[in-house]
Amino acid sequence: MAEPAGPAEQQGLALLASKLAPPEPAHATVLRRRLLDLLTREVQRSPLTLISGPAGSGKTVLASSWRQSQGAGRPIAWVALDEYDDDPATFWSYVVEALARGGVRLTEVAALIPGKPPAASLIPRLVADIAACPRPIVLVLDDGDHITDRSIAAGLDLLLQRAGSRLRLVVCTRADPLLPLHRYRLAGTLSEIRSDQLSFTPEETRTLLAAMGVSVTAEVARDLCAEAEGWAVGLRLAAAPLKQGVPPERLVTSLAHDDGSVAQYLFAEVLEGQAASVRRVLLRTSVTPELWPDLVDQLTGRRNTRRVLAGLARANAFVEESPGSPGGFRVHPLFREMLQAQLAYEHPGELAGLHRTCAAWYAAAGRTQGAVGHAVAAEDWGFATRLLIDDLLVPRLLAHGTDTAMRGLQSLPPGLRGAEAAVIRVVAALAGGDHPAPSDLAVSMGAQDDGNRLPLRISATLACLAAGAGTDSAGTDGAGTDGASTAFLTRLDAAAALVAELPDHQQRARNEAMAVLSHLRSLAVLGTNAPTRQLLPVLRAAAAAAHTAGARRLRCRAVGNLALLEALEGHLTRAARLALEAEALAAEEGADESALDPAAATALAWVHLRRYALVEAREWLGRARARERAAHPDAIGHGALQAVLQGQHFRLRHEYELAEQVLRPHLEGPPLPRWVAEQVVTEVVRLAMARGHVQDGLAMLRDRGRDEPWSRRLQASVSLAAGTSAIDVPLGEQPGGSAAEMVESTVVRACQLLERGLVTAAAEELAVALERARPELLRWPFVDTPPQARRLLRTHPRLQAPGAWLNPSSGAQPVGAGERAAAPAASEVVQELSERELEVLRHLAEMLSTAEIAATMFVSVNTVRTHIRSILRKLAVSRRNQAVRKAREHGLL
Incomplete structure (x- = not known):
C-alpha cells in the first residue's frame, strides 16, 4: 500500500x-x-x-x-x-x-x-x-x-x-x-x-587524518591544526598531498599553497560570491595581517571600510574581530594567503605601493617591526635600514646574537649605499662570525659623528667597537695596560656616555647597549697584564649588566670567564657554581656542545684537578678542548690554560715529552696576558724541575718571572730542588691575596723548614696550610710538592686527622657547599658599590621613599634614581626589595 x-x-x-x-x-x-x-x-x-x-x-x-x-x-x-x-x-x-x-x-x-x-x-x-x-x-x-x-x-x-x-x-x-x-x-x-x-583540536586533527588513511605524529598534527586554525575543510584537504608524499613540515608552513585545493575552495566558496567593492577591500588589505580601520581606508582609497569588515565578520567570511584589539580585524591566514596570491595575479603592480603604505602606517604607529617587514616587502631598503637603526637593532643584535628583523634583511643588496646599511652589514657580519667589509667599517666610523642622529651614532659606535674588540684591546707591555688598551677603554667610556643620553622610554635599549660595552670592556682587560684582582670586578660588572639586559649569551661568556678566574684564585666552590651557571645558560640558548664557550668547561677541569678528581678533570678538559676548536675569535687564554691542564696530567704520568709538546707553542707564541702567562710559566718551570733540569727552571724565572709573589714562591721551590740557599717566600696574606696563593706559600715555607731539619715547625706550617685549603678541598698544592713534604703529611701524628680529607676517597665535601648550592648562582656576581650607592642602599633598607632619600642626602630625586638604577644593575636584580635582600646576603648591610 x-x-x-x-x-x-x-x-x-x-x-x-x-x-x-x-x-x-x-x-x-x-x-x-x-x-x-x-x-x-x-x-x-x-x-x-x-x-x-x-x-x-x-x-x-x-x-x-x-x-x-x-x-x-x-x-x-x-x-x-x-x-x-x-x-x-x-x-x-x-x-x-x-x-x-x-x-x-x-x-x-x-x-x-x-x-x-x-x-x-x-x-x-x-x-x-x-x-x-x-x-x-x-x-x-x-x-x-x-x-x-x-x-x-x-x-x-x-x-x-x-x-x-x-x-x-x-x-x-x-x-x-x-x-x-x-x-x-x-x-x-x-x-x-x-x-x-x-575548530578541530590537535588530537581531533590526528584522528581525522588517521581516518583518512594518513598517519602523522602528534607534533605534525598540532602544527597542521595551528596552520589551519582548526578549520575542518583545510585539514581534510591536507590529507591528499600528505598521501602523495608531500613532507608534513613543508605542508605545515603553507597549507594554502599545497596542490591548490584549499585556495580553490576558498575562492569558490568565499571570494567569488562577494561584490566587486568587497573583493577590492579583501585583496588590497591582504598585504597586512592586521586590519585597522584607518589603515584599511588608506589601502583601499575609500572611507569607512570598517562597515565592510564588520559585515564580513558577521557573515563568517574568514574575517573576525581581533581578540584583545578593539576596532581591529584579522583574516584567517589561509584565506589571506589565497587573497595575496590572487592580488599578485590580478594587480601585481600594486603590491609595492600597498606595502609602502603599510610601512608608513606602522612606523607612524610606533610599530617598528611591522614597518620594517613591509618596507622589506616593498624593497624600500633605505626606509627599512633607517627604521632598524632608529629602533636600535644594533645593541639588541650585539647583546642577544640574533633578532627576528634580520631574517627580512637577508636579501639586503650588498651595494646599498648609506650609513645605516653599512652599520647593519657590519653588525650582521659580526653576528654571523664573519669579518665586516673594510668599506662598511669606514662608513660606520664616519657615522659615529652624525650629530643629528643619536641612534645612528650609538649604533655606529657599538658596531665599530665590537669589530675592533679582537685587535684594538690587546695589551702586552707587561705594565698592566698598554697604549692600545688605554685608547680602547677610553672609547668605551665615551660610548657609555653616549648611551646614557638615550631617553628613559628606551631603557631596554640602554641596558642592552651597556651590556655590550661591559662585555667589550671585560675582553679588553682580560687581554692586558692587569692582576687578577683587578679583572674580577670588571667581569662581575659584565655579568650583572648582561643579566639586567636579559642577554643570556653575554652573561654566559662573562660568568664562564669569571668562573675561570675564580678557579685560578683557588675559590673552587664559587668557580664550580659559576661554571655550572654558565653551562645552564648555554643550555637555555640551545647551542650544540661543540659551539659552547670553553671557559666554563676549562674552569671545571681546573677545579676538579685542584681537588685531585682526575677522572672528572679529564672529562671536562676533553669537553673544553672540543669547544676550543669552535671558540669565538676574541676568546682569551682558554687554549693556553687547557695546555697547562693537559701538561699537568702528562707530568703526573711522567710523560714529560708530551707535556713539553703541548706547552711549548704557548710559551714561544705571541705574548699572553699576565693571568694566563703566570700559569704557563709556572707549569713549564715545574716540568723542568720534574725532569731534573733545575737550572733551566731558574733561567726561565729570571727571564719571565720578575720579582712577583708567584715567581718568588716558584723560585723557592726550585731552590729547594737545587739545594741552594732558601729564598724568602711571600706570606700570601697581603690584601687581595688569593686562597691558592696563601696555601701554596704556606706549603713552600713548610718545605723550607723541613729542609732545615725543623720537622715540628714544618708540621705546624702544613697544618695551617691544610686548614686553609680544607674549605675548598684544594688538594693540588699538597700533591704537587716535594716527596719529603708528602711523606711528612702521611706519617706525622700532628697531620693525620687534619689531613684525612686529602684522600679523594674520604668522601670529604667543600665546607658550606650544600648551603651555597641552594642559593641562586647569580647571587655570586655582585659588582662593588660606591660609597654614595651604599648610603642609598642603607636608606632603601630603612624603607625610605625616593623623595625622602633625596631630602636626607641633600641631593635631587633624579640623582637618587640614578644611584638606584646603578645599584640594581650592579646587584643583578630588578627590584628594590631584592637589592636589599641580596645586599644583606653579601654582608653589604
Whole structure:
C-alpha cells in the first residue's frame, strides 16, 4: 500500500526529498563527542540553537552526526535550504513537510502558493499541532544564511515564541539569521556554537587524518591544526598531498599553497560570491595581517571600510574581530594567503605601493617591526635600514646574537649605499662570525659623528667597537695596560656616555647597549697584564649588566670567564657554581656542545684537578678542548690554560715529552696576558724541575718571572730542588691575596723548614696550610710538592686527622657547599658599590621613599634614581626589595 501523501503534495507543490534529510556522511567522518554532547545540552536548554561558522567549518556534519546519534527516541525534522527557498510559501512548504515527517500530526493547512504570502492562520495552526505532539520536536534548518526574507524570520520568531518548550530550532548558518538574537540572548533562550568551538583540536586533527588513511605524529598534527586554525575543510584537504608524499613540515608552513585545493575552495566558496567593492577591500588589505580601520581606508582609497569588515565578520567570511584589539580585524591566514596570491595575479603592480603604505602606517604607529617587514616587502631598503637603526637593532643584535628583523634583511643588496646599511652589514657580519667589509667599517666610523642622529651614532659606535674588540684591546707591555688598551677603554667610556643620553622610554635599549660595552670592556682587560684582582670586578660588572639586559649569551661568556678566574684564585666552590651557571645558560640558548664557550668547561677541569678528581678533570678538559676548536675569535687564554691542564696530567704520568709538546707553542707564541702567562710559566718551570733540569727552571724565572709573589714562591721551590740557599717566600696574606696563593706559600715555607731539619715547625706550617685549603678541598698544592713534604703529611701524628680529607676517597665535601648550592648562582656576581650607592642602599633598607632619600642626602630625586638604577644593575636584580635582600646576603648591610 502506498504511503499517504504529505501536506505539500496534497497542495500540488513539488518538494525535493533530498532536502528533507541530512546529507550522506562525508568520507571518514569523525564523531567529535565533545561537540555532540555540547549540542545535546544546548538543545535541551534553549529553544533556539545557533551553529555558526565559516564555510567548511563542520556545521552540517555536526548537526547530521548529532541527529544520527539521537536514535529514534527524539523526533528531528530536517530542512536543507538553498537560494530558491527565500520565498515564504516555498520555505514554509518544506517546514510543514519536515514537521510531518518528524511526527507532527498536522491538521488542515492553508494552501501555500509560491510567490504569495502564507495565510495568517499558518503559524497558529503549526503551534497548535506541535503542542499536540506527545514529545518535543527538533527542527534543523541547514544553510540558514540563504533566508533573507524578513517575513520568514518573523514567522520563525513567532513560531518559537508560541510553541514554547515543544519546539527546538537548530539553525546551521554562516551568517547570523535575521531573527532578533539580542532578545533571545537577554531572555537566556539562545545557545550558540561558534567557530572557536567548531575548530578541530590537535588530537581531533590526528584522528581525522588517521581516518583518512594518513598517519602523522602528534607534533605534525598540532602544527597542521595551528596552520589551519582548526578549520575542518583545510585539514581534510591536507590529507591528499600528505598521501602523495608531500613532507608534513613543508605542508605545515603553507597549507594554502599545497596542490591548490584549499585556495580553490576558498575562492569558490568565499571570494567569488562577494561584490566587486568587497573583493577590492579583501585583496588590497591582504598585504597586512592586521586590519585597522584607518589603515584599511588608506589601502583601499575609500572611507569607512570598517562597515565592510564588520559585515564580513558577521557573515563568517574568514574575517573576525581581533581578540584583545578593539576596532581591529584579522583574516584567517589561509584565506589571506589565497587573497595575496590572487592580488599578485590580478594587480601585481600594486603590491609595492600597498606595502609602502603599510610601512608608513606602522612606523607612524610606533610599530617598528611591522614597518620594517613591509618596507622589506616593498624593497624600500633605505626606509627599512633607517627604521632598524632608529629602533636600535644594533645593541639588541650585539647583546642577544640574533633578532627576528634580520631574517627580512637577508636579501639586503650588498651595494646599498648609506650609513645605516653599512652599520647593519657590519653588525650582521659580526653576528654571523664573519669579518665586516673594510668599506662598511669606514662608513660606520664616519657615522659615529652624525650629530643629528643619536641612534645612528650609538649604533655606529657599538658596531665599530665590537669589530675592533679582537685587535684594538690587546695589551702586552707587561705594565698592566698598554697604549692600545688605554685608547680602547677610553672609547668605551665615551660610548657609555653616549648611551646614557638615550631617553628613559628606551631603557631596554640602554641596558642592552651597556651590556655590550661591559662585555667589550671585560675582553679588553682580560687581554692586558692587569692582576687578577683587578679583572674580577670588571667581569662581575659584565655579568650583572648582561643579566639586567636579559642577554643570556653575554652573561654566559662573562660568568664562564669569571668562573675561570675564580678557579685560578683557588675559590673552587664559587668557580664550580659559576661554571655550572654558565653551562645552564648555554643550555637555555640551545647551542650544540661543540659551539659552547670553553671557559666554563676549562674552569671545571681546573677545579676538579685542584681537588685531585682526575677522572672528572679529564672529562671536562676533553669537553673544553672540543669547544676550543669552535671558540669565538676574541676568546682569551682558554687554549693556553687547557695546555697547562693537559701538561699537568702528562707530568703526573711522567710523560714529560708530551707535556713539553703541548706547552711549548704557548710559551714561544705571541705574548699572553699576565693571568694566563703566570700559569704557563709556572707549569713549564715545574716540568723542568720534574725532569731534573733545575737550572733551566731558574733561567726561565729570571727571564719571565720578575720579582712577583708567584715567581718568588716558584723560585723557592726550585731552590729547594737545587739545594741552594732558601729564598724568602711571600706570606700570601697581603690584601687581595688569593686562597691558592696563601696555601701554596704556606706549603713552600713548610718545605723550607723541613729542609732545615725543623720537622715540628714544618708540621705546624702544613697544618695551617691544610686548614686553609680544607674549605675548598684544594688538594693540588699538597700533591704537587716535594716527596719529603708528602711523606711528612702521611706519617706525622700532628697531620693525620687534619689531613684525612686529602684522600679523594674520604668522601670529604667543600665546607658550606650544600648551603651555597641552594642559593641562586647569580647571587655570586655582585659588582662593588660606591660609597654614595651604599648610603642609598642603607636608606632603601630603612624603607625610605625616593623623595625622602633625596631630602636626607641633600641631593635631587633624579640623582637618587640614578644611584638606584646603578645599584640594581650592579646587584643583578630588578627590584628594590631584592637589592636589599641580596645586599644583606653579601654582608653589604
